Amino acid sequence: MTTSPVLVLRDLGFAYSQKPVFRNIHLSVGKGEVVGVLGPSGCGKSTLLKVAGSFLAPTSGEVIFRDLPVNIPDSRRIMVFQDTHQLFPWRTVEQNLAFAQGAKKDPERIFQALKEVRMEVYAHYYPHQLSGGMAQRTALARAFLGDPPLLLLDEPFGSVDALQRKELQALLRALIRVHQTSALLVTHDLDEVQALSNRIFILNENLIEVPSHLPFAEARDFISQALTLETP
Amino acid sequence: MNRNPSTRAALLLLLFIPGWELFRVLAEVSPVLMPPLVDIGRALVEGVWTGRLVSQTLYSLGLILLGGFIALLLALGAIFLALRSDVARKVVDHLGSIFHPLPGIALLPLIILWFGIGPSAILAVIVHSVLWPLVTNLQSGIRSVPEVWRMSAANYGVRGWRYLWLVLLPASAPAAMAGMRIAWARAWRALLSAEMLFGAAGAGGGLGWFIATRRSFMDTPGLFAGIIVISAIGVGVENYLFRTIETRTLVRWGMAS
Numbered sequence: 001m002t003t004s005p006v007l008v009l010r011d012l013g014f015a016y017s018q019k020p021v022f023r024n025i026h027l028s029v030g031k032g033e034v035v036g037v038l039g040p041s042g043c044g045k046s047t048l049l050k051v052a053g054s055f056l057a058p059t060s061g062e063v064i065f066r067d068l069p070v071n072i073p074d075s076r077r078i079m080v081f082q083d084t085h086q087l088f089p090w091r092t093v094e095q096n097l098a099f100a101q102g103a104k105k106d107p108e109r110i111f112q113a114l115k116e117v118r119m120e121v122y123a124h125y126y127p128h129q130l131s132g133g134m135a136q137r138t139a140l141a142r143a144f145l146g147d148p149p150l151l152l153l154d155e156p157f158g159s160v161d162a163l164q165r166k167e168l169q170a171l172l173r174a175l176i177r178v179h180q181t182s183a184l185l186v187t188h189d190l191d192e193v194q195a196l197s198n199r200i201f202i203l204n205e206n207l208i209e210v211p212s213h214l215p216f217a218e219a220r221d222f223i224s225q226a227l228t229l230e231t232p
Numbered sequence: 233m234n235r236n237p238s239t240r241a242a243l244l245l246l247l248f249i250p251g252w253e254l255f256r257v258l259a260e261v262s263p264v265l266m267p268p269l270v271d272i273g274r275a276l277v278e279g280v281w282t283g284r285l286v287s288q289t290l291y292s293l294g295l296i297l298l299g300g301f302i303a304l305l306l307a308l309g310a311i312f313l314a315l316r317s318d319v320a321r322k323v324v325d326h327l328g329s330i331f332h333p334l335p336g337i338a339l340l341p342l343i344i345l346w347f348g349i350g351p352s353a354i355l356a357v358i359v360h361s362v363l364w365p366l367v368t369n370l371q372s373g374i375r376s377v378p379e380v381w382r383m384s385a386a387n388y389g390v391r392g393w394r395y396l397w398l399v400l401l402p403a404s405a406p407a408a409m410a411g412m413r414i415a416w417a418r419a420w421r422a423l424l425s426a427e428m429l430f431g432a433a434g435a436g437g438g439l440g441w442f443i444a445t446r447r448s449f450m451d452t453p454g455l456f457a458g459i460i461v462i463s464a465i466g467v468g469v470e471n472y473l474f475r476t477i478e479t480r481t482l483v484r485w486g487m488a489s
Contacts, residue, residue, distance in 0.1 A: 055383050073386040086380040090402040090485045099398070100388050128486025 006182040013060035034183045036197030045186035049152045078148045082155040084135040087127040094123040113141040133164035151183040202226045267453045275453035292438040299358025307366040328368040336361040336422035354426045361418040369411025373404025
């Protein structure tokens, strides 16, 4: 899986008014790879993702996307949020996807994208008429619409119930496979990170990589110890 | 009691009509001060039939529409500049905090000096009355646009005017609607006051001028007819026009109940 990296975070650091959130972060995401970053609430996971998407400027280091340093957000690195209200409420499901297409509208492509997430019959619904899971499926359709090389996933299923979460994780895996997209996923959910990621890191000011050779249960123990959490 | 506003208004009117007549007769109030409702109704029909009341109403509404449109363009320009530069944003914020609390009518003496007496002076009062509530409400609406929508717009390369038009304005629609309601109420009052003060500004004169002349001629039924039209327009704009816009936008989008 580790071909030439799509994204490289090189010696990355970020501080909020002199208070460091993280520092010396080295991380790369290869083509078609899903890299998961796990950490407790408030450890700076979302901030890391915002810096990776150039929504925040790093205080040190740089973000390299396809071998070039980047510093403004663009449609090649699409962010998907935990918030089920990320869709624009004044636009229907279909119009939310059209927003991602800009001036070049392609209704057929929108229909296909909605079909992929089984939302085509809800094309004319407004976001407030959708359940949390449906809203996240629409957000995924919008994110994958332009076939972005990289997705930045900020606990994308953190606001839906356990049953829908499993279903959405399976859908995301399928979409990543079909679109050959890379992803950087941040979450505090151990099950989610193990279910979706090829490589897992733990964020606690610095990054600790979970050895990829470890079997599932041992990796879980490793993570739990690193996070000083009890294994459920 | 029925909660439907139209039914409540109709019930209130049914109580008001005999109450008015009863009080007028029992207290022996002069018909010059309190004319019979039949006379008021006749004056209203006559005003509409001859077209005088209609033309004055259209004249006033035309002025308010034109003033509102100019104010809207100015507000959008100010908001756009405020988005582009921090200095412009601070200037707009300060101007808003200075001019927003200032009633349009308080500026009349200055406006007369600058624009003279006529439609341009009335327009200036309307523009002032609409501009600041719109600007301050839009500013506060834009400030509270959720970060996820801002980031999504940036992610899809939506910037400049498109960002304002496609994201910020619809996202701050609830605040804009509140601003429009305040702007309308202020502009309508300022317009009528200015028309009464300036007299026949322009060809029509407007509704304010209409009721001022009815008083001069001691035509109390005509005066009441003018007041009824003013009140009906106020109720119509507030309860029907704004309500319809709100139902077709904010309620439909789930941004208001």
